[in-house]
Amino acid sequence: MKAIIPVAGTGAKLRPHTYTQPKALLPLAGKTILSFIVDQLNQAGIDEFIFIIGYLGEKIQEYISQDYPNLKCQYVFQSERQGTGQAISLTKDLVGDEEVLIVMGDTICDFDVQEVLSSPYSMIGIQKVDDPRGFGVAEVDASGFVTQLIEKPVIPMSNTALVGFYKIKEPATMYACLSHIFSEKITTEGQYHLTDALQCMLKRGTKIKTFKVKHWYDCGRKETLLETNALLLKKVGNSIHASAQIENSIILPPVSIGADSKLTNTIIGPHASIGSNTSITQSVVRDCIIGSFSNLHEVVLDNSLIGNDASVKGLSRNLNIGDNTEIDFG
Template sequence: MKAIIPVAGAGTKLRPHTYTQPKALIPLAGRTILSIIIDQLVDAGITEFVFVVGYLGEKIQHYVEKKYPQLTCHFVQQNSREGTGHALSLTRDVVGNDEVLIVLGDTICECDFKEVIAAPYSMLGLKKVDDPRNFGVAELDETGRITRVVEKPQIPKSNLALVGLYKIKETQQLYECLQSNIDNRIKSHDEFQLTDALECMIEHGVQFNGFKVSNWFDCGRKDTLLETNAILLKKYKLASNPVLPYENTIIIPPVSIGEGCNIKNAIIGPNVAIGDNTVINYSIVKDSIIGSFSNLYEVVLKASLIGSDANIRGLSQSLNIGDNTEIDLG
């Protein structure tokens, strides 16, 4: 089985960060969104990956090849962003006849991946939501078999959202449906959707069963990203390294502090993730994500997302600062 991870999106909801950093590489609880996904799949026994890259794709490729040299990885370029259906259609030659596990690159799910992989049918990950109109939605019969899927329906007949996790056994039918939709210009919300290809497969008799994920973390926006960071910090039980004391500094767990950081005269935490080689002095930081190689001096930050190589001086309560930014708030 191969894993397909589409990571070609521009991440417009996380700008300015995604002007210079792919959304999948934004730090999260001491790791990155992409590394959490890959580690889950490697633990389930998958060793071959297909990444659909586009915007800033060279950074994705460099990161994966450096961090996971033991894996077999393929990188497929999507030059025009026309939806997940179009992105997946580009992987046909690489995948061949192998079964695939598709995991969207901006969503973290918790489930028994080994059980999903071993299932005798194609499987779609599901989660109940309050307002399903913003998601792909699955309708099930009494046996748990999926009878219909619809992308962002105006009048949903189910509150079971597709979480971005798909196990496909009938890959040839998948690619035939994807290509048919592209040839016939069948779009939903102005894009070629994977959901429409799945509905095509269902109409042609392919059996899909649903499985419910225990947790589903959306990392596509600043507020949900910070919430996910706090949850995962608690889950991973991360804190600062006790053998590296920081001068005149109070650490309030859970906190993740990268290597080579210089922190003094500060209060850090709770729910803070700091990248490598960052300098923080005379500052208070809580409920925030700070990138690598940044410098913070005399600032008070809460609910903030700070990119890498940022320099902040002064006082602020909530910021959304991209990479390579220099700010003086004094």
């Protein structure tokens, strides 16, 4: 079975960080968003991946080739960003008639992957949300089968949102339905969505069953990314690389500290992720994500997201600083 992972988005809600890094490669609890997805699938036995790339796509290719050299990977370039449906349609010649997984590139969920893979039906992941208007929404019968799907409804028929994980047992029908929504110009907010193709599949007799995820980690905005970082750190526990140097400092778990980082006269944690080769001196850092090759001196940071190669000195603030930034409040 192959897995399709669309990672062509620009990540506009996470700028300035996504000016220089694809959203899928942003650091999270000592890993990247994409590595959580790939590791989960690979541990379930999936070793063939199709990545739909676009914006900063070469960084996705470089990352996968370096960190996952044993995977069988193919790349499709999405030159025009016209929605998830248009993105998935680009993979038709690579999938054929094999059943396929589709996982959105910012979808991190807790669930039993093997149970989903072994189901005789097409499957979609769902979770109840307070406001489903920004999601694909499913109406589900008592047996867990989908009866209707709508993308971003103005008046939602339910609060059951699609989390972005799909197993498709009938790919030929899916691709035919994608062609149908293109020819009929069936769009939502000017975009061709996979949700509309799945609704077409339902009308053509495909049975689609739902599975509930235990937790759905939101990586869409700075605030929710930091919340997800804290939740995942609690789940995976402390991770301090053996090459990290910690001198006269206090670690309040859970934290993640990358290779060759140096902490001096500093308090780190809880819920702080520090990248590799980063230096932090005489500072307090909690509930933060700090990128690699950064330098922090005499700062107090809380709920902050700092990119790679950034330098921050002498302040106590709530920050959202992109890569290659230098700020001196001294």
